[in-house]
Structures are given as structure tokens and as C-alpha cells.
Amino acid sequence: xxxxxxxxxxxxxxxxxxxxxxxxxxxxxxxxxxxxxxxxxxxxxxxxxxxxxxxxxxxxxxxxxxxxxxxxxxxxxxxxxxxxxxxxxxxxxxxxxxxxxxxxxxxxxxxxxxxxxxxxxxxxxxxxxxxxxxxxxxxxxxxxxxxxxxxxxxxxxxxxxxxxxxxxxxxxxxxxxxx
Numbered sequence: 155x156x157x158x159x160x161x162x163x164x165x166x167x168x169x170x171x172x173x174x175x176x177x178x179x180x181x182x183x184x185x186x187x188x189x190x191x192x193x194x195x196x197x198x199x200x201x202x203x204x205x206x207x208x209x210x211x212x213x214x215x216x217x218x219x220x221x222x223x224x225x226x227x228x229x230x231x232x233x234x235x236x237x238x239x240x241x242x243x244x245x246x247x248x249x250x251x252x253x254x255x256x257x258x259x260x261x262x263x264x265x266x267x268x269x270x271x272x273x274x275x276x277x278x279x280x281x282x283x284x285x286x287x288x289x290x291x292x293x294x295x296x297x298x299x300x301x302x303x304x305x306x307x308x309x310x311x312x313x314x315x316x317x318x319x320x321x322x323x324x325x326x327x328x329x330x331x332x333x
Contacts, residue, residue: 155192155240155243156191156192156193156194157192157193157197157239157243158197160197160200160201160204161238162238162239163193163197163198163201164201164204164205164210165231165232165235165236165238165239166187166192166193166239166243166244166247167183167187167193167198167201167202167205167211168205168210168211168224168228168229168231168232168236169232169236169239169244169248170186170187170247170248170251171183171211171222171223171224171228172224172228172229172232172233173248174186174248174251174252174255176223177214177216177221177222177223178221178222178223178255179219179220179221179222180202180220180222182254182255182258183202183222184198184199184202185254186247186250186251186254186255187202187247189247189250189251189254190246190247190250192243192247205228206222208227209225209227209228210224210225210227210228210231211223211224211225211228212224212225246326249326250317253313253316253317253320254313257281257288257313257316261283261284262281262282262283262288262312263281263282263283264279264280264281264282264308264309264312265278265279265280265282266278266279266280266304266305266308266309266312267279267305268298268301268302268305270298271294273296274294274295274296274297274298274301275294275295275298275301276292276293276294276295277291277292277293277294277295277301277304277305278290278291278292279291279292279304279305279308279312279315281312281316288316289312289315289316289319291315291319
């Protein structure tokens with residue numbers, strides 16, 4: 155389900171910024187907003203610019219970098235109208251945002267190796283940070299070609315694989331089966 159109404163997109167973005175509760179760089183905000191495909195990147199760009207211009211989002215400088223946070227005006231506005239965005243979308247997007255930020259904060263590294271085994275391959279994929287293993291998957295794949303596609307996908311979108319595994323394990327799988 156994509157949000158296309160500009161007002162609802164702005165409310166959605168302010169809701170996320172308010173509940174994340176810390177300044178973020180523009181790249182991370184973009185990833186947070188579009189990662190679950192509720193908002194497309196073009197709409198994100200337009201609406202984010204509008205929020206800055208209206209003073210509902212503030213630009214701050216931290217360690218020579220630009221970061222953005224919700225202003226008091228933005229908090230006031232979103233508190234009054236956050237009900238205009240479906241609660242299921244808000245909740246799911248916030249959980250996804252928190253996972254993404256946690257992965258970024260810990261400097262996650264990914265690895266994915268294939269080991270040929272007779273008529274197939276063993277795929278070993280992992281996400282690790284400096285302190286712990288976040289995710290480790292080891293599985294036999296009967297086709298080497300398919301195993302290479304899986305390896306490429308993990309290398310390109312490990313965060314999505316992580317989100318999917320966490321959703322399946324937690325039983326929060328509605329978004330996987332939505333059409």
C-alpha cells in the first residue's frame with residue numbers, strides 16, 4: 155500500500171522522525187521513509203523539502219555534517235494529525251526504521267560465501283558488527299546457479315533479508331504476503 159497524498163506523506167515522515175528521536179542524515183532519512191515502499195523517493199524528496207521550508211524539520215550541523223530533526227512545530231503538528239496515516243503502516247515503518255538505524259549504527263558488515271558440495275552448494279551468509287553476529291544463515295542449495303543468485307541478492311540487500319527473517323520469526327509477516 156503506497157501513500158500518495160502529500161499531506162499524509164508529510165505526517166508519515168514527521169511521525170517517523172518524532173519516534174526515532176535523534177537527528178539523522180538525509181540519506182538515512184530517505185532510506186527510512188522509502189524502505190517499505192509506502193512512499194516513493196520522488197514524493198519523499200518533494201515532501202521533505204516542504205517540511206524543511208515550513209520549519210517542521212530543522213537542519214543542524216554535527217561534526218561538520220548536516221543532520222535533520224523534527225522541530226517543536228513538527229511535533230505539535232504530527233501529534234494532532236498522526237491518525238490520518240493508518241496505524242499498521244506507521245507501526246511497521248517505525249519497526250523497520252529502528253532496525254535499519256540499529257544496523258547502520260553498529261557498522262554491520264556482510265559476507266556470503268559458496269562452498270561447492272557435489273550436486274549443489276552450501277551458502278553461508280552473515281551480518282556481523284564489531285561486537286556480535288546479527289544474522290547467520292547456512293543452507294544447502296541444490297543449484298549452483300540459484301546459489302549464486304542468492305549470494306548476489308544477500309550481498310546487495312542484506313538488510314532486507316534480515317528484515318524478512320525477523321518478520322518471519324516474529325510472526326509479523328503481513329508485508330511479505332501483501333500484493
